[in-house]
Amino acid sequence: MTRYLGLVAVLVLALAIGACAQSLEQILAQTGLDPDLVSMLTVEQGGQKFLLVFVFIDERTLESNVRPEIAQAIAPYVGQNAVMIWAYSEDGASFDPGAIWFAQGEALVTLAPELVVPIAGDFLSGVIPGMTPVAAVVVLGEAIDPAQPFEIHYGDLVMASMAVNMALAQAEATAQATAQAEATGEA
Numbered sequence: 481m482t483r484y485l486g487l488v489a490v491l492v493l494a495l496a497i498g499a500c501a502q503s504l505e506q507i508l509a510q511t512g513l514d515p516d517l518v519s520m521l522t523v524e525q526g527g528q529k530f531l532l533v534f535v536f537i538d539e540r541t542l543e544s545n546v547r548p549e550i551a552q553a554i555a556p557y558v559g560q561n562a563v564m565i566w567a568y569s570e571d572g573a574s575f576d577p578g579a580i581w582f583a584q585g586e587a588l589v590t591l592a593p594e595l596v597v598p599i600a601g602d603f604l605s606g607v608i609p610g611m612t613p614v615a616a617v618v619v620l621g622e623a624i625d626p627a628q629p630f631e632i633h634y635g636d637l638v639m640a641s642m643a644v645n646m647a648l649a650q651a652e653a654t655a656q657a658t659a660q661a662e663a664t665g666e667a
Contacts, residue, residue, distance in 0.1 A: 519640040530569035553599040572610035584630035587623040
C-alpha cells in the first residue's frame with residue numbers, strides 16, 4: 481500500500497510540474513482549442529510563478545475538450561465578447577486581479593470586480609491554491625474588437641496578444657445552426 485501511495489504521489493507531482501511548465505502548444509493540444517482563441521501569460525513575481533490563460537468564448541470553445549462543467553458555465557457568454565481567464569500555480573500564488581487589463585488602440589478595459597464572473601474558485605480573492613486553478617469570465621464589451629489584434633497585460637510585467645478569427649467562429653455557428661435545424665426538421 482505504501483508503495484502504491486508513493487507511486488501515486490510521484491505521478492501527481494510529475495503531472496503538476498508538467499502543468500505549470502506547459503507551453504501554449506501543449507495546452508492547445510490537450511484542450512483542442514484553436515490557437516486564435518487562446519493567449520497565455522507566465523507571471524513570475526515575488527518568488528512566485530503562475531499562469532494566466534485567456535480563452536475567447538465562442539462556439540469553438542464549447543466544442544473543445546474543456547470540462548463539461550466549465551463549458552456549461554461559459555455557454556451563456558457565447559456571442560457576448562467574453563474571455564475566460566484561468567489562473568494556475570503549481571505551488572500556489574497570490575496575484576492581483578486588478579493588474580489584468582486589455583488594450584486595443586486607445587481602448588482600455590481593466591478588471592473591475594463588477595466585470596468578473598467567477599466560475600471556478602474565488603478568482604477575485606487573488607489567491608491561487610497550489611495545483612487548484614481558479615477561473616472567471618470577463619465580458620470585454622464593445623471597447624475591444626476581438627477580430628482585431630488586442631493586448632492582454634498583467635501590470636507592466638508581461639503582455640500577450642490575441643486576435644480571434646471571427647469568420648471561422650461565424651462559419652462554425654452557422655454550420656451548427658443549420659445542422660440543428662435539419663435535425664429538428666427530421667424529428
